[in-house]
Amino acid sequence: MDEYYMNEAIKEARVCTYEVPVGAIIVHEGKIIGRGHNLIETTNDPTTHAEINAIRQASEYLNSWRLLNCTMYVTLEPCAMCAGAIVNSRIERLVIGAMDDKRGCCGSIEDLVRHPKFNHRVNLTIGVLEKQSRQLLKDFFHKLRKGYISKEEAIKD
Numbered sequence: 001m002d003e004y005y006m007n008e009a010i011k012e013a014r015v016c017t018y019e020v021p022v023g024a025i026i027v028h029e030g031k032i033i034g035r036g037h038n039l040i041e042t043t044n045d046p047t048t049h050a051e052i053n054a055i056r057q058a059s060e061y062l063n064s065w066r067l068l069n070c071t072m073y074v075t076l077e078p079c080a081m082c083a084g085a086i087v088n089s090r091i092e093r094l095v096i097g098a099m100d101d102k103r104g105c106c107g108s109i110e111d112l113v114r115h116p117k118f119n120h121r122v123n124l125t126i127g128v129l130e131k132q133s134r135q136l137l138k139d140f141f142h143k144l145r146k147g148y149i150s151k152e153e154a155i156k157d
Contacts, residue, residue, distance in 0.1 A: 024050040034058030051082035077104030083112035097133025
């Protein structure tokens, strides 16, 4: 089932035409209750990462800030802000496609989701559809460098 749901997160990442393509979904009792993709450039809001957008939607669906018995699937390892939101929302399990050596806080730079001093720790699975998740990023940045996507387009998505 992990590959099925990670494919759903990848579909969400593909919605990002001019944004860095990161997608996230949240599953509760076998149902997708939250979807998100990056909207940072579109909204000029640094908090509109894929994970935060999915958490907001799932919280609305459950009518609770506690996302108990939920699993998040995300194409790229969450940053410090998103890792903190995952811990704070009590997500039980996190499934990551590709790790992020520059900003990742679920094992790469730091491991906030399993930090022993926090009152909640997240079960972590890494590398599900890693190649496909990484390819989304490679393709996007290749197009940006080659000029197929202009910086102006990248901020108007």
